[in-house]
Amino acid sequence: MASPLLRRAATALASLLLLGGIVAAHAMRPAFEDATAPIGHRGSAHEPVDARRFTIEVEKVEFAHAVSDGDALGAGPRLTADPGNRAIWVVVWATMTATDASLTVPDPVLLETGSGYSYAASDRLSNALNAFGTRLDPGIPRHGAFAFEVPRERLTDPTLTVSAREGLDDRLSASAEVGLGLDADRIERLVDAAADSLAIEPVTYR
Template identity: 35%
Template sequence: MVALAAAVLFAMQRSTPRYQDLTGPIPAYGKMGKAASTRLFDIEVERVEFARQLVGKRFGGEIRHESAGVWAIVTARMAARSRSVNVTHAVWEGPTGLRYELSDRPEFLPDLPPHTLEPGLPQRGRFVFEIRPDQILGATLLVSEGPFPRLDSEAHVALNALPTAADGLPPIAETFDLRQAGGRP
């Protein structure tokens, strides 16, 4: 009887969801070209581009950022739903579950977080990540107002419409200019 009770308690302990799972973010799913609607904002990923080097301007001079991996530049259209929102957090989740936070290296450049959204005024913004090349295909972009969206919605945008080259990967440019609207010099 004691062994049976211990087995039942062990099974209950293993099958009960953890507190982090119970209070975690509530996913609002979307995909490239189709908006994901969270409680506070809508986001539609327009394009994702890749480069080996980023170029920008800071304090009157040109700056270059190189990476051992690949720069992933996500351009999205966002709009607040009912009140002003600061979208400050995004994560690139690769196909194997690896998560990449926003890169803090390209600071003080236009169109980078935090994105201040106002109701009725949609705007474009960028999210920049340093990722491994094997984490490109099958990735998901996770976007929320803050870094810990407990019991609140979080946009989960599937990045599944990436154009691919002959090697199966999307084209990777040598340089991406963050000062240009399209990213190309």
Template identity: 35%
Template structure:
């Protein structure tokens, strides 16, 4: 009879062990508060607007540049610089004179980084600037662009947008009114592979906000061509409604 004593407790021990295992599994499967309230992502491509339910986002252009500058700081090209006869309207904007590309090469030094009169000098990148021009329309309530937007690359790293006075961080978007602007990311050239934009806009905070994930669609050949011959200075216009 004495030998049967430990066996009497075996079911209890097994039950306790089972309960502990279940508790461990439950803790492992528990969704954290951060995950429960994270932005809700909708994926898409540059070919069409991405509709998150709270806003739509369209990627209008992607530019690679050695430097960026506020477009309003860049002197306009003159008729003489452009070789246009005064009194003509070459770009059909209803105004006589040269096509306004926002950048006067004569205002730059040999490195493309210089002399902009009363405006600020272009901001050069350690690697390359990836400038994403986009249009965002809030669906039914005002939203604020979350800071920073992120640019994911193939090796798993993410680069945050650089908040400049003329980029779209913290911009207020009114419902139903398209707002256009740009985001600028500073990325090492060797890391720039399969870039994907992650853009969040929410209300008071970004919990359960909409998030647009847009594969920028830049193939290796596209990136090679763009990185080998990037724009010297990319003019960026301040956000505006249309």
């Protein structure tokens, strides 16, 4: 049998390994913010994406050089995409419905690109789906647009990330990640066909 010294060494090593394991497990413990972050649900455009607390269906993506609030009283101020960095407006039209409680769509709504950049939807359009005061109610679909100003060269494989929450608390709320399914060719064609100006109509009931 092994000598007492060897056994002690083995015990010490096992203890050190266990201690190391405890430290490692502690370091891997997620931060409170991560542990309670909105729960993501993936899907793609042109089909309803079920994020459990709400559903979203992206119906149309349009490109434009300028956007504005359009409503019965005439168009609001025109927001022109920055020509300096060859930016363009990406307007994503979607229908969202809450599942079981009244929800709001908090900022930021993000357009994440394949190159790893995230762009927040403009908060300067009061008709947008992410505008202050837009509410989602169970069983009552709402149709509207999110508008993102994005430099053209960074616009690859965009994904829309939207969350919705009850009240002010977004812990463990729902979030949907909708792949827009736009490849380089399609993006190029959409850029070529981009409208000079696009009016964002108010959010409607569907």
